[in-house]
Amino acid sequence: MKYLSGSASIEFFPDRCTGCGMCIEVCPHNVFIMLDGKASVHDRDSCMECGACANNCAFNALSVAKGVGCATAIINSMLYGGEPSCDCNSGGKKNGCC
Amino acid sequence: MTDNKKNIFELKFKSTENNRAEERSCDCSGSPVKLDVISRPAEPCCRPSIVDRPNWAEAVLTTTAGPVIKASTNLTLSDYWDHFKCRTTSYRNNCKIAPGLYAVGSPDKSSEVLVSANYKYSFDLLRRELHGINAWILVLDTKGINVWCAAGKGTFGTDELIKRISSVCLEMLVDHRRIIVPQLGAVGISAFRIKQATGFRVIFGPVYAKDIPAFILARYKATKNMRQIQFDLIDRFVLTPMEIRPAMRIFLLYAAIVLLIFGLDPSGIIFKDALIGGLPFLILGLSSIMAGSFITPILLPFIPFRSFAVKGWLTGLISTFVAGNFIAQYTQQNVLLSIVECIFFPVASSYLALQFTGSTTFTGMSGVKKELKIAVPIYLSAGTVSVVLLMLFKLYAWNVI
Numbered sequence: 001m002k003y004l005s006g007s008a009s010i011e012f013f014p015d016r017c018t019g020c021g022m023c024i025e026v027c028p029h030n031v032f033i034m035l036d037g038k039a040s041v042h043d044r045d046s047c048m049e050c051g052a053c054a055n056n057c058a059f060n061a062l063s064v065a066k067g068v069g070c071a072t073a074i075i076n077s078m079l080y081g082g083e084p085s086c087d088c089n090s091g092g093k094k095n096g097c098c
Numbered sequence: 099m100t101d102n103k104k105n106i107f108e109l110k111f112k113s114t115e116n117n118r119a120e121e122r123s124c125d126c127s128g129s130p131v132k133l134d135v136i137s138r139p140a141e142p143c144c145r146p147s148i149v150d151r152p153n154w155a156e157a158v159l160t161t162t163a164g165p166v167i168k169a170s171t172n173l174t175l176s177d178y179w180d181h182f183k184c185r186t187t188s189y190r191n192n193c194k195i196a197p198g199l200y201a202v203g204s205p206d207k208s209s210e211v212l213v214s215a216n217y218k219y220s221f222d223l224l225r226r227e228l229h230g231i232n233a234w235i236l237v238l239d240t241k242g243i244n245v246w247c248a249a250g251k252g253t254f255g256t257d258e259l260i261k262r263i264s265s266v267c268l269e270m271l272v273d274h275r276r277i278i279v280p281q282l283g284a285v286g287i288s289a290f291r292i293k294q295a296t297g298f299r300v301i302f303g304p305v306y307a308k309d310i311p312a313f314i315l316a317r318y319k320a321t322k323n324m325r326q327i328q329f330d331l332i333d334r335f336v337l338t339p340m341e342i343r344p345a346m347r348i349f350l351l352y353a354a355i356v357l358l359i360f361g362l363d364p365s366g367i368i369f370k371d372a373l374i375g376g377l378p379f380l381i382l383g384l385s386s387i388m389a390g391s392f393i394t395p396i397l398l399p400f401i402p403f404r405s406f407a408v409k410g411w412l413t414g415l416i417s418t419f420v421a422g423n424f425i426a427q428y429t430q431q432n433v434l435l436s437i438v439e440c441i442f443f444p445v446a447s448s449y450l451a452l453q454f455t456g457s458t459t460f461t462g463m464s465g466v467k468k469e470l471k472i473a474v475p476i477y478l479s480a481g482t483v484s485v486v487l488l489m490l491f492k493l494y495a496w497n498v499i
Contacts, residue, residue, distance in 0.1 A: 001329060001399050001458075004465040025302055025320075026284035028327040029460065049462035050250065052284035066285075067463030068250060070456025071406075074466055075474075084463065085251055 008047035009065035014038055016061035023053035023062060152195065154225075159201050163267040168201045169221075171229040177222050184219050186339040193218045194242030199266040200225075203232035207273040210314060212303070213259065213283065215240040215248050227307040231314070234271065238262055249286030256288045260295045268298070278303040278310075278318075281325060329459045334395045337457045341391035345450050349387060353380055359488060364496055378425045378439075382418060386443040389417035390450025395457070406461070407473040410451020414444035434491040438484045445480040448473065 010031070019037040028050065033042040039061070041047075051066030068074075073084035154177065157168045183189035197216045202225055203209075211234045214224050221237060228235075238258045240248035248254035263269075263277075279287055281302045289300035304313050304324035313320055356379045361372025390410045394401065401409040422439060425431070431439075452473060455461040493499045 001460055002404060003461045004404050004468060007465040007468050008462055009464045022289065025325070026281060028282060028305060028325070030322070030326055046460070047462060048460050049464060050285045052249075052282075055286070055288050056284050056290070058290040065464065066250075068456070069458070069461035069463050069466045071452040071466050071470060072456050074463070074470060078470075 002045050003048065003069070005045050008044055008049055010041065010044065010047045010049065010053075011063045012039070012041045013061045013063075014040075016059045018059055018061075020058070022056045022058070026052040026056050028052070150196070154222075159204075161271060163199075163270045166199050166201050166234075168203075169225045169235070171202055171225050173222055173226050181219055181222065185336055186343070190219075190242075192242060195221055195237065197237045197239035197262065199268075199271070200235040200237060201233070202228045202235065203230070205232040205234050207271070209233050209272065211236055211268065211272060211277045212310070213238065213277055213279045213287075215243065215245045215254055217242050217244045217248075220244045224307045224310075227310055231311060236262055236266065236268070236277065245280050246282040246285065249283045252286050254283050255286035256291045256295075259287055259292055263292075263296045263298060268296075275299055276301055278314075280307075281305045281320075282327070327459045329398075331396065333459075334398060337454075338392050338395050341395060341450070341454055341457065342387065344453075345387045345391045349383055352383055356380060356383070359492065362492065374429075378429065378431065378435075381425060382421050382439055382443045383446070385417040385421035386414050386447040387450060389413040390447035391454070393417070394447070394451040395454050398454075398458075405469055406452045406455050407448045407469050411444050411448035413451070414447025417447065418443040432491060434487050434494070438487045438491075441480050441487075442484040445477055449477055 017038045019034065019039065021034060021039070023039050024032045024034060029043070029046040029048060031041060031043050031047045032039045032053070034040070035042075047064070048069055049064050049066055051064045054062040054064045054066070068084050070084065077084040152167070154170050154174070155167045156170045159166045159168050180189075180193060184193050194216045195218050200221075209232045212224065212228075213236045214221050216237050216239055221235070224235065236259075238248075238254055239262075240253045240258075243251065243253065245254050259279075268277075269275075275297050276299045277292075278301050279289075282305055284302055287300065289302070292298055292300045301318050302320075303310055303318075304320050305327050306324070309320070309324045313324060353376075357372040357376045358367070360375030360379070361367040361369060363371065390413065394406070394410045394413045397413070398409070401412060403409055403412075418439060422431075422436075452466075452469060455466050455469075490499075
């Protein structure tokens with residue numbers, strides 16, 4: 001299953017990549033492959049912007065506008081302000097998802 | 099094994115209950131904390147004594163770094179009942195265990211350390227898969243949220259793991275310097291920062307707890323399958339109660355408004371009109387909840403188009419058609435009302451289906467924002483048009499126009 005084509009915000013800077021393979025290890029959707037000793041974005045449309053790769057790249061070779069892909073959270077953040085979050089237990093705050 | 103016995107000796111609860119507690123101070127994490135510790139002469143203590151004994155605890159182990167609850171690897175009916183409630187009710191908002199260190203089997207200084215969240219469901223799935231394995235489980239304080247969601251939010255995060263490693267004195271408990279973190283935790287945990295701060299090397303384990311034994315056996319090598327998240331029929335099915343629940347809450351409000359509108363008459367509220375006129379709208383409302391919150395998630399990969407709003411609109415269109423045909427057998431619908439039905443209910447289903455983006459394993463924020471940008475104006479217009487047409491219908495019915 002894939003989501004909308006061409007919307008993922010992932011950016012890769014090959015010149016900073018050392019080919020450590022960490023992004024390949026943490027990506028839950030096999031977005032990356034190793035190509036000539038460096039990572040390469042192989043399946044951009046499968047990226048769900050979880051941000052695991054950027055968080056674990058010690059060389060800043062990746063950037064993702066990380067966020068929750070949740071309509072309820074985004075609608076609530078539009079209505080009540082704040083960043084969309086999966087925060088179900090936030091009590092008074094309304095920018096969560098449920 | 100003899101080393102193990104020297105370091106760790108098991109104390110059954112009954113025997114510890116009579117032991118006199120003594121107060122000791124602990125300076126593990128820099129600031130001395132006063133603790134109650136069971137009378138065994140454990141080395142520097144880092145954890146408070148175990149006050150609440152969960153019903154899944156088999157025993158308390160006394161370790162070089164203080165007492166540790168040994169968790170059973172067998173789930174009981176009561177655990178499964180907890181899981182059911184987590185899937186269907188607001189019980190999940192308070193389904194947590196105390197953060198800290200736990201054990202399964204008889205771990206020693208060479209045993210693996212597995213990191214988990216303090217959502218009881220997550221912890222239960224992990225301990226169930228560790229049957230026959232001796233390991234430590236380091237539970238982070240994720241406020242009762244599962245690993246992936248908590249990692250997204252940052253509570254299953256680098257800072258919390260660093261803090262927890264130090265507060266349980268992990269370096270005293272094990273000889274090695276590696277910890278296994280679930281792969282989905284990588285969203286919040288940065289392996290190189292953990293290494294810099296604590297000296298522990300983070301090994302990202304498989305996505306699913308069931309693969310952990312094979313992963314450890316293969317000397318921390320994950321197959322491609324272990325690294326990839328699935329979203330099969332059962333995964334989607336178990337998520338639907340939490341889609342239907344909030345939808346039904348809206349439905350109650352909707353039902354009250356529908357009955358009021360149809361019952362409203364210049365002379366007052368006519369209950370007969372409310373029921374007879376409102377019933378088709380109630381049935382259609384329920385059918386769009388079924389379409390958007392149940393059928394769309396279940397048939398997700400088989401419904402054409404990638405957009406959830408479009409998928410939901412399509413199933414909503416079909417369900418409105420089916421339910422509309424059923425209603426037409428019993429009553430003759432007004433043309434204006436039929437138009438409202440065709441506009442409103444597929445759109446309602448589309449809205450509900452869009453909410454499922456929050457439960458999937460593959461939708462990203464940029465994509466959902468893109469959908470919302472187009473869908474929200476359509477929802478608002480469809481809602482406005484429906485209300486205007488309903489008002490026209492009422493004015494006709496009252497012979498005003």
